[in-house]
Amino acid sequence: MVVSPSTMAAVRASGAVPNAAYLLSAEGIRKEFPGVLALDDVSFRLKRGTVHALMGENGAGKSTLMKILAGIYIPDQGEVRLKGAEIRLKSPLDALENGIAMIHQELNLMPFMTVAENIWIRREPKNRLGFVDHGEMNRKTEELFRRLNITIDPEIQVRDLSVANRQMVEIAKAVSYNSDVLIMDEPTSALTEREVAHLFEIIRDLREQGIGIVYITHKMNELFEIADEFSVFRDGKYIGTHLSTDVTRDDIIRMMVGREITQMFPKEEVPIGDTVLSVKGLTLNGVFSDVSFDVKAGEILGVAGLVGSGRSNVAETLFGVTPASSGTIELFGKKVDISSPATAIRHGMAFLTEDRKDTGCLLILSVLENMQVAVLHDKFVRAGFVQEGAIEETCEDMARKLRVKTPNLDERVENLSGGNQQKVLIGRWLLTNPRILILDEPTRGIDVGAKAEIHRLVTEMARNGVAIIMISSEMPEVLGMSDRIMVMHEGRVTGFLDRAEATQVKVMELAAQ
Incomplete structure (x- = not known):
């Protein structure tokens, strides 16, 4: 039986599926994009009240699976179950209504709106006349922040916040949906050690409340500090799941890359x-x-x-x-x-910028166009004509050297994983010698x-x-x-x-x- 999002919301409220073995599970998931098999018969199981780290090289399929669980992608095959009942998610709103929230690596807040407006967007409290009750909205935000030990002014505009505080707002927004499942994609990539410690305190509190947390990270020290167990993906396939206390750092690396990193x-x-x-x-x-x-x-x-x-x-x-x-x-x-x-x-001089999305990649252009942009003006121009064959061959060599995972150089950069986008940028500047x-x-x-x-x-x-x-x-x-x-x-x-x-x-x- 497949349960609709609205029915599943009622199931969540009533607790009609109380003792399912897993809070959230995915079985036999397959997802293919043009020229890329992103997920090949993968499985994933999340227990209530645990932090489950998801590990793997860039392009391993981690983010693709999480986007399926968050309703962003629809799988070609396989099933997703929440508290034992099968669900079919057709949009992020479906996922939120079912208690699944995802915090993306690239934050999705509205910069010219206040913190409170960002958190309660589409759910703003209304007064008797049907207008937004900003006082009540700010009060609810303050109450939410007290629960999470966050000290941010609800009335400040998001554009005036640091990256770390924007991350905290995203977390608060996800928690405000009373989510059973919280997916975090590289949440500490721009945080200081002190800010990471605060984030981990919040995660531990949420775990004690019974929330299941999926934590995507490349940082080994974080895995051993915060995760109860971890799953490893490689090249779109599920490799295995282990308790974090049962393995060493080198064990995880071998599972991730299929080879020794000496x-x-x-x-x-x-x-x-x-x-x-x-x-x-x-x-x-x-x-x-x-x-x-x-x-x-x-x-x-x-x-x-x-x-x-x-x-x-x-x-x-x-x-x-x-x-x-x-x-x-x-x-x-x-x-x-x-x-x-x-x-x-x-x-x-060459400069690899900190933010590959905003100041690095030309997302709607191809891998080839992104890599060649810094050398087109001189190195591969003869008599006013671009030597297209020579530059394409050089870019292909660089892509192989950096192990960029892409079907071909014509693939749009926005379709690559974050790590592969970074490799394309590095290749761009290496080409300038x-x-x-x-x-x-x-x-x-x-x-x-x-x-x-x-x-x-x-x-x-x-x-x-x-x-x-x-x-x-x-x-x-x-x-x-x-x-x-x-x-x-x-x-x-x-x-x-x-x-x-x-x-x-x-x-x-x-x-x-």
Whole structure:
């Protein structure tokens, strides 16, 4: 028997299916897109009052399955059961009415509406005249926030919130539906350690209330801290489910990638050459001030700091996105004026931005068009004509090198997983053969296998004499890949650490000054 969303809502309210073995289950799920078999006969089972982590490389099928459970996609085959009763979800609203809410990696809030308006959209309390009762809506939001220990003004506009607070609003919105199932897709990708700790407190409270939580992450330390059990997918297939207490980190990696990852941070000693980039007194009024540092050929300068420290702003200024208010930039011993990204590219600079959706990928264009865009103006143009065959062959080689999972180079980038979109961006800049490479969160949202590949590429570029600036919120990445680490706090450089002396404690001491 298949239960309609409205009937299932009544079942939820009455508790008519009280002792089903699993809160939510999916069996024999198959989903195919043009040229891609995303899910092949996969299964998933979630118990009430548990945190179930979903692990796998980018393109493994994790997000596709979760979008089926959230009503975004309809499976080609298979069944979904909630509390033992089969349900068919045709839209996200169906899923919400059945108590299944999903918090996406790319947040979906309305920036010009208030926090309260975002949470209660389509469910606003009304007064006797039928108008929205903003006072009651704000009161309900405050009550919800007290329950979750969130301190955010319900009347502030979402555009004025930090990424971390927007994440908290998304969580509160999902909880406001009295959801039985909460799906979180990379919820900590932009959070500081303190904010992650707060999020985990909320998750534990929700778990104690009997809510089942599906937690998608690439961060191993989070799995062992917050998850009760985990399931692994690989290449669209279900690999297995285990208690998090029964396995080691290496066990999970082997299940995810089907091979050993022998060296996550393949740092090697390479000859350090002359100074390539010298920055003195760089200032962007109101954002950061008096930033000075040098980077040499073959050197990897890690940049660490908490969210809001100004790391990404410095990178954008170096690349001409937001020209500096004052200070100097020297390349190869000569002072230069970098007033635009085009100028930076002409000087041999490349910049992988932090946000692949907003400032990186051209989502409606193909993989080929995204990869070639930075080199079309010069490298592959002869007598005013683009050498289409040569550039396509070069892009295909780069896609293979980065293991981009795509049916072909004509596939639109918006159809790729987040990690594969990131690989396309990295390929774009590697094609320019840069002398200075700025990487802002290069492995955010990327699986463990792809991280190791990207780290090897970075090491290879350093070996070839490229000067690299690598901004990362992941401490193991900064410590494992950097020759030196520059630490920032509230727009100022608070210190430098050599590789031999750098520890997590020393970095955090400088980052919290």
